[in-house]
Amino acid sequence: MTFKNILFEITEGVARLTLNRPDKLNSFTGEMHAELRDALDRIQEDKSVRVLVLTGAGRAFCAGQDLADPDMARTPSGGMPDIGNVVEKNYKPLVLRLQNLRVPTIAAVNGIAAGAGASVALACDLVVASKSASFLQAFSKIGLVPDTGGTWFLPQRVGMARAMGLALLADKLPAEKAAEWGLIWAAYDDAEFAAKVDAMAGQLASMPTKALVRTRQAMHAAAGHTLEQQLSFEGGFMRELGWSPDYAEGVAAFMEKRAPKFTGE
Ligand code: T3D
Numbered sequence: 001m002t003f004k005n006i007l008f009e010i011t012e013g014v015a016r017l018t019l020n021r022p023d024k025l026n027s028f029t030g031e032m033h034a035e036l037r038d039a040l041d042r043i044q045e046d047k048s049v050r051v052l053v054l055t056g057a058g059r060a061f062c063a064g065q066d067l068a069d070p071d072m073a074r075t076p077s078g079g080m081p082d083i084g085n086v087v088e089k090n091y092k093p094l095v096l097r098l099q100n101l102r103v104p105t106i107a108a109v110n111g112i113a114a115g116a117g118a119s120v121a122l123a124c125d126l127v128v129a130s131k132s133a134s135f136l137q138a139f140s141k142i143g144l145v146p147d148t149g150g151t152w153f154l155p156q157r158v159g160m161a162r163a164m165g166l167a168l169l170a171d172k173l174p175a176e177k178a179a180e181w182g183l184i185w186a187a188y189d190d191a192e193f194a195a196k197v198d199a200m201a202g203q204l205a206s207m208p209t210k211a212l213v214r215t216r217q218a219m220h221a222a223a224g225h226t227l228e229q230q231l232s233f234e235g236g237f238m239r240e241l242g243w244s245p246d247y248a249e250g251v252a253a254f255m256e257k258r259a260p261k262f263t264g265e
Contacts, residue, residue, distance in 0.1 A: 005032035008039045013050035013205035015043050022058025027066035033090040040097045050205035050264050054124060055108040064115020064138055091116055091148040098123045104204050104212045108197040114138040119148030125216055127184035129175035130193040137167045157183045208246035209264035
């Protein structure tokens with residue numbers, strides 16, 4: 001399949017997925033969602049992939065739903081469309097796929113991330129941004145709620161007071177403040193952003209992939225568990241990983257005082 005709305009490449013274990021409608025600030029269309037599903041399927045199938053980098057072309061990361069997309073058009077009788085269906089069909093699967101991907105994910109937020117664009121970034125394991133980027137909960141400006149997991153991710157990351165301020169007031173949050181608040185991992189100078197992202201992707205691509213993904217799963221499961229349940233949950237992953245080739249390699253490399261060579265298995 002040739003992609004029209006995204007760029008997709010796999011190099012040295014790094015899958016790079018670039019939202020590519022720069023003239024419309026990479027806003028999501030139904031067609032772009034279909035291409036994203038296809039690319040994420042390929043990542044699931046291609047065992048050479050060890051990390052995903054999600055970014056945007058041009059000056060934006062993503063401006064959320066394309067408000068002019070046919071999905072948003074009025075019905076033949078002139079009524080408003082059921083945009084709950086768009087959420088079910090496109091956004092919910094996208095967030096769940098990212099959260100269940102078999103490799104760690106990096107959102108490289110190169111410019112503004114608005115609406116569902118901000119939420120999709122937050123659905124990645126590590127979110128880094130260029131200092132000129134910003135995060136905008138655009139939803140209230142058009143009469144909607146933060147979707148695509150926004151009401152889930154925001155209070156978890158920044159606490160209820162800041163989450164409510166961001167969602168209700170819909171002011172731009174500059175990347176540096178987003179990092180200061182703990183919404184994202186780091187904000188880097190624009191000049192060094194690409195190199196920082198490449199280094200982070202390279203680092204993750206050389207690490208024990210399964211352990212990284214089980215770490216994500218354990219972190220996410222914790223909110224729904226008691227401490228006792230979580231201790232057992234962690235124990236299950238430890239048992240599984242303890243039988244993995246990467247664990248054997250990690251311990252052998254430590255004992256032999258050499259760098260480990262992980263395969264992701
Ligand atoms: O189906 C569902 O609705 C469910 C899911 C909803 C999830 C959502 O994401 S709802 C929120 C949708 N997004 C927004 O409301 C954000 C709209 N965009 C903006 O507020 C601004 O564009 C930005 C603050 C992000 C950036 O402003 P600025 O001044 O840097 O750029 P601009 O001039 O507004 O935009 C540049 C072009 O991109 C412009 O096109 P033009 O006039 O040059 O042909 C603009 O219309 C287009 N664009 C930006 N965002 C969108 C968009 N076109 C369609 N949809 C957009 N979301």
